[in-house]
Amino acid sequence: xxxxxxxxxxxxxxxxxxxxxxxxxxxxxxxxxxxxxxxxxxxxxxxxxxxxxxxxxxxxxxxxxxxxxxxxxxxxxxxxxxxxxxxxxxxxxxxxxxxxxxxxxxxxxxxxxxxxxxxxxxxxxxxxxxxxxxxxxxxxxxxxxxxxxxxxxxxxxxxxxxxxxxxxxxxxxxxxxxxxxxxxxxxxxxxxxxxxxx
Amino acid sequence: xxxxxxxxxxxxxxxxxxxxxxxxxxxxxxxxxxxxxxxxxxxxxxxxxxxxxxxxxxxxxxxxxxxxxxxxxxxxxxxxxxxxxxxxxxxxxxxxxxxxxxxxxxxxxxxxxxxxxxxxxxxxxxxxxxxxxxxxxxxxxxxxxxxxxxxxxxxxxxxxxxxxxxxxxxxxxxxxxxxxxxxxxxxxxxxxxxxxxxxxxxxxxxxxxxxxxxxxxxxxxxxxxxxxxxxxxxxxxxxxxxxxxxxxxxxxxxxxxxxxxxxxxxxxxxxxxxxxxxxxxxxxxxxxxxxxxxxxxxxxxxxxxxxxxxxxxxxxxxxxxxxxxxxxxxxxxxxxxxxxxxxxxxxxxxxxxxxxxxxxxxxxxxxxxxxxxxxxxxxxxxxxxxxxxxxxxxxxxxxxxxxxxxxxxxxxxxxxxxxxxxxxxxxxxxxxxxxxxxxxxxxxxxxxxxxxxxxxxxxxxxxxx
Ligand code: SF4
Numbered sequence: 001x002x003x004x005x006x007x008x009x010x011x012x013x014x015x016x017x018x019x020x021x022x023x024x025x026x027x028x029x030x031x032x033x034x035x036x037x038x039x040x041x042x043x044x045x046x047x048x049x050x051x052x053x054x055x056x057x058x059x060x061x062x063x064x065x066x067x068x069x070x071x072x073x074x075x076x077x078x079x080x081x082x083x084x085x086x087x088x089x090x091x092x093x094x095x096x097x098x099x100x101x102x103x104x105x106x107x108x109x110x111x112x113x114x115x116x117x118x119x120x121x122x123x124x125x126x127x128x129x130x131x132x133x134x135x136x137x138x139x140x141x142x143x144x145x146x147x148x149x150x151x152x153x154x155x156x157x158x159x160x161x162x163x164x165x166x167x168x169x170x171x172x173x174x175x176x177x178x179x180x181x182x183x184x185x186x187x188x189x190x191x192x193x194x195x196x197x198x
Numbered sequence: 199x200x201x202x203x204x205x206x207x208x209x210x211x212x213x214x215x216x217x218x219x220x221x222x223x224x225x226x227x228x229x230x231x232x233x234x235x236x237x238x239x240x241x242x243x244x245x246x247x248x249x250x251x252x253x254x255x256x257x258x259x260x261x262x263x264x265x266x267x268x269x270x271x272x273x274x275x276x277x278x279x280x281x282x283x284x285x286x287x288x289x290x291x292x293x294x295x296x297x298x299x300x301x302x303x304x305x306x307x308x309x310x311x312x313x314x315x316x317x318x319x320x321x322x323x324x325x326x327x328x329x330x331x332x333x334x335x336x337x338x339x340x341x342x343x344x345x346x347x348x349x350x351x352x353x354x355x356x357x358x359x360x361x362x363x364x365x366x367x368x369x370x371x372x373x374x375x376x377x378x379x380x381x382x383x384x385x386x387x388x389x390x391x392x393x394x395x396x397x398x399x400x401x402x403x404x405x406x407x408x409x410x411x412x413x414x415x416x417x418x419x420x421x422x423x424x425x426x427x428x429x430x431x432x433x434x435x436x437x438x439x440x441x442x443x444x445x446x447x448x449x450x451x452x453x454x455x456x457x458x459x460x461x462x463x464x465x466x467x468x469x470x471x472x473x474x475x476x477x478x479x480x481x482x483x484x485x486x487x488x489x490x491x492x493x494x495x496x497x498x499x500x501x502x503x504x505x506x507x508x509x510x511x512x513x514x515x516x517x518x519x520x521x522x523x524x525x526x527x528x529x530x531x532x533x534x535x536x537x538x539x540x541x542x543x544x545x546x547x548x549x550x551x552x553x554x555x556x557x558x559x560x561x562x563x564x565x566x567x568x569x570x571x572x573x574x575x576x577x578x579x580x581x582x583x584x585x586x587x588x589x590x591x592x593x594x595x596x597x598x599x600x601x602x603x604x605x606x607x608x609x610x611x612x613x614x615x616x617x618x619x620x621x622x623x624x625x626x627x628x629x630x631x632x633x634x635x636x637x638x639x640x641x642x643x644x645x646x647x648x649x650x651x652x653x654x655x656x657x658x659x660x661x662x663x
Contacts, residue, residue, distance in 0.1 A: 019514040020391055020491050024628040029607040033262065033276035035236035035283045047630050052616070075514065077392040080425065080491070081628060082607075083327040084234065085343035106395055106427055107327060110358065111343035165359065167219025177345065179245065182353035185214065185222070186250070189353055192213045192224055193251070197319065197459050 003116025005175040009097055009144045010154070012069035014061055015134045021074050022081035023108060027090045029082075040086055041093030062094075066138045073100045073130055079108025088112045098144050100151065102127040113168050114177060120144055120151050126160045129153065146173060200466035202363055203432050204398050207338045207463065211321045213355060220357040226320040228255040228350045229306045230293070232262050232280040233609070234325030238348035239287040249351045252292040256315055257284055259297050260305045261326075262609045265572050265599040268298055277610065291351070304575025304601045307331040307543035311415065312577050314444025318433035318460040323350060328543050328625060330421040333430035334414035335437055336463050338398070340428040361427045362472040364397040365465075368405040370479040375659040377553065378413035379545055379623065379642035381405065382420035383485035383495040388477065390509055391493040395425030397473065400465060405479040406431050411440040412549040419544045420625055423492040432464040484658055486530050487627050487640040490518040494627075498645060498657050502528050521629055522637050523617075530655050533639075537620035538569040538650040539632070540643055541599075542606035545623035546574030548581045550643040555587045557647035557661050563595035564653030570612060571596055572604040594651070608633045621649040 031043040049060050056063040072091065078101040079087065088111040091099060098118040109119045122130070133140045133153050141154045146169060152159035164172075171177060182189070201209070213222040230238075235257070242249070249255065262277045272278040281298060288295035296302040302309060307328055310316045318336035323329060325347045332339035346356050366385060386393075399421050406414065414431050421429030438457065441447045448456045483497030496503065502519070504526045505512045519525060524533075540546070540554050551573065563569055571591060573579040579601055582588050588598055605612040606624040608631065614620045616635025623646050627638035641649075644658035651661070 017513075018517065019510050022491065022626075022628045024607075024626065024631050028630055028634070029261075029609045030634075032233050032609065033274075033280055035280055036240060037237045047634055052634060075511070077395070077425070080391055081327070081626060083325060083329075083341035083343055085237075085325075085345060088343070103392060103395070105392070105425060106361075107341055107343060111345065114343060114345035165219045167216050178349055178357045179241075179247075179345075179352055181357070182222070182349055182355055183247070186353060189213055189222075189224065189250075189355055193354065196211075196224065196226070197456070 003092070003175060004097065006097065006116065006118055006146050006172040008146065009070060010141055011071050012139050013071035013073045013100070013130070013134055013142050014067045014069055015131055016061055016072060016074045017131050019075040020077045020080055023079055023084050023087040024081055026079065026087040027084065032084060032086050037089055039093065040090035041095065044090040044094045067134070070095060070097045071100060071142055071144065072096045073127070073134070076101065076103045076124070078104050080105040083107045085111045085115065088115050088117055092117050100127070100130065113172070116172065116175070118144065118146065118172060120162045122151060122160050122162060129158060200469045202465040202469045202471065203336060203400055203430060203463055204338065204363055207319050207321065208360060220359045222355050222357055223321060225323050225350050225354055225356060226254065227315055227322045229310055229322070229324035229329070230255060230257045230284070230347065231306050231324070231326065232259045232284040234344050235287065235347055236280060236283045237344050238351055239283070241348040242351055247352045249291040249293065251354045254354060255293045255351065256310070257288045257293050257295040258303055258306050258309055259284055261603045261607065263298050263602040264610050265602045265604045265612060268600045272298070301576055304577070305543045305546060305603055307419065308546060308574030308578065311335065312444070312575060314441050314447035317441060317447065318437060319463050323356060327422045328419050330426070330428040331415050331419040331543055333418040333421065333428050334411060335441065336430055336433035336460070338428065338430065341422065361398040362396055364394055364399045364426070364473040365471045366399055366401050367403040367474070367476040368401070368479045369403050369476060370405065371408070372405060372479050372482060375484050375644060375662055376482050377642040377644060378409055378416040380482055380485045381479070382417045383487065383492065383640060384482045385477070386420060386424045386493050387485070387495040389424045389475070389493070391423060391491045392425040394421070397426050399426045399429040401429055401431050407434065410549060411436060412547045415547070416544055420492070423625060433460050484642060484645050486645060486655060488522065488524055488530055490521055490627055490629050492625065492627060492640060494518065495640065496530065498530060498655070500530070502526055502530065531657060533655040534619065535567060535621050535649045535654055536618040537614050538567055538646050539572070539605045539620055539622040539624060540646050541570065541572030541574065541604050542624035543574060544625040545643050546572060546578065548578050550623065551578065551582050551587055552585070553643040554647045555590045557644060557658060558594040558596065558651055559590045561594055561651040563650055566653045567650055569596050569650050570599060570605055572599045573601050575601050605632050607631065608636070614638070621646050621655070
């Protein structure tokens with residue numbers, strides 16, 4: 001599925017300083033019943049965001065108009081648990097284009113990269129700096145520069161380099177996905193399959 | 199050069215390596231289910247692509263299915279729609295489809311091994327993180343996202359960087375009343391839920407060598423709960439005896455050829471792992487979790503640790519205990535239990551029901567407990583009946599339900615109500631995992647049985663004397 005190309009993102013950020021945010025929180029299983037990829041953002045963090053009667057929980061960050069932006073900043077081990085890509089879809093559909101954390105769960109990270117959400121892994125110290133800066137000024141902006149692989153707190157100029165494979169970087173900057181690539185090497189795959197023992 | 203079991207299987211499936219990027223890895227077997235596949239098929243349709251190797255993909259409906267009255271139409275229209283989509287997509291692309299009511303229907307990670315789809319040395323993926331289960335056979339098996347499901351349907355390949363390698367050795371023998379589930383919960387409690395992120399794990403040592411295939415499946419199943427991509431165990435006689443003669447395993451000459459290959463699938467003596475842990479099996483107790491991730495587990499006789507003693511932020515820890523309605527320093531023994539769930543791809547196999555029966559036999563379900571007994575497949579269900587376990591359950595006041603994922607993820611009607619405590623043999627105790635507001639205590643089938651007959655958290659060893 002096509003997604004917005006990613007180059008440089010400048011935005012305030014929404015802080016969620018909780019560790020081990022699992023994909024069941026990002027999108028609970030009962031909202032996985034769709035057969036199309038539509039509307040998942042409405043149920044992003046459903047049970048943290050809404051009471052059981054559907055009224056918003058005032059103390060949850062997504063319901064707090066002070067915080068906004070296209071960047072979600074989460075605590076360590078973000079996205080653990082289920083492989084449901086719906087979690088990444090919900091993040092994208094809600095309007096986030098990047099998630100920042102000091103550590104990501106593997107499958108969630110891969111899912112994000114496949115659908116055009118950039119996972120930015122920073123040091124625990126830099127993560128703390130970001131949380132502190134947002135806390136002091138909710139309008140503070142972050143810049144995520146994918147070509148240079150750099151994240152910057154614009155107010156102070158503090159910045160950090162982040163890792164991404166050159167292949168995935170290329171994909172995100174151009175809006176390509178892996179299926180485009182795989183389609184092009186189909187004959188090679190079919191040849192390979194012939195010599196497999198199973 | 200010496201290599202690990204993981205290297206041998208992974209390297210033999212690499213179609214090409216992309217400089218500065220992932221490997222293109224060929225996938226031997228692909229399992230799909232109703233929840234994570236519809237959008238992948240939609241993607242194929244939009245691109246105008248057919249499934250490349252339909253005979254390598256197997257479809258079963260499990261996540262979203264009712265566990266009673268399966269002969270009736272599925273009441274929830276959204277669930278019914280997903281089931282229909284799976285059926286239609288499978289038919290369109292020529293994929294074997296074991297839908298609701300089909301004799302081979304069941305939880306994807308239970309039926310794969312039962313029918314011999316799971317084999318040593320294979321690469322196996324499914325849009326479900328507990329695909330790691332199949333690693334018990336010396337396969338590389340892991341969960342993938344829907345974009346990757348689409349990739350595998352389109353090209354039979356995925357694109358991933360090769361993970362790092364970890365070995366977890368458990369020496370010695372397990373004590374009385376200690377099961378594979380306890381081994382897994384013990385390891386996760388030591389490594390935490392992110393301790394193996396970025397790694398593929400090999401389990402080794404006497405405890406695993408002596409373990410049954412079903413036990414190995416339970417352990418590998420839970421690999422993902424410490425963040426690992428997957429876990430695997432070298433195939434041995436136990437493995438070969440288990441798979442021989444199953445529907446999809448090779449026969450005759452093909453079997454001999456396969457065996458010759460499978461026997462080479464072990465880690466070389468001098469192979470090096472990026473990380474290695476060793477634990478003593480005799481130190482493991484029956485385990486139970488007290489928090490909202492599977493790493494928050496303790497020996498059942500222990501008290502809930504103080505925040506200072508656990509890794510991770512105090513705020514996160516307090517939030518978790520608060521959700522559970524527990525306090526630091528409290529004992530787990532004696533905590534009242536409202537629900538008991540035995541089932542899931544972690545503990546929904548026949549040995550699990552035998553263990554459960556061994557304790558409830560001659561006792562009675564506690565008044566305050568609602569119990570859901572959900573077999574992982576029709577084969578498990580049939581064995582429960584054949585072996586007389588059903589009679590034991592019925593006499594003790596329990597009812598057997600029909601196969602499916604059920605309360606493991608509570609997508610169907612099997613939801614634990616808000617605020618209630620469930621001792622559950624499944625794999626996740628996340629907030630709301632078993633229904634909004636539900637509180638889950640993960641444990642083995644023995645601990646679940648002890649809770650079911652006493653109505654509270656009880657050391658099963660007390661009932662096994
Ligand atoms: S039983 Fe639970 S973990 Fe296993 S496949 Fe079903 S939902 Fe996934």
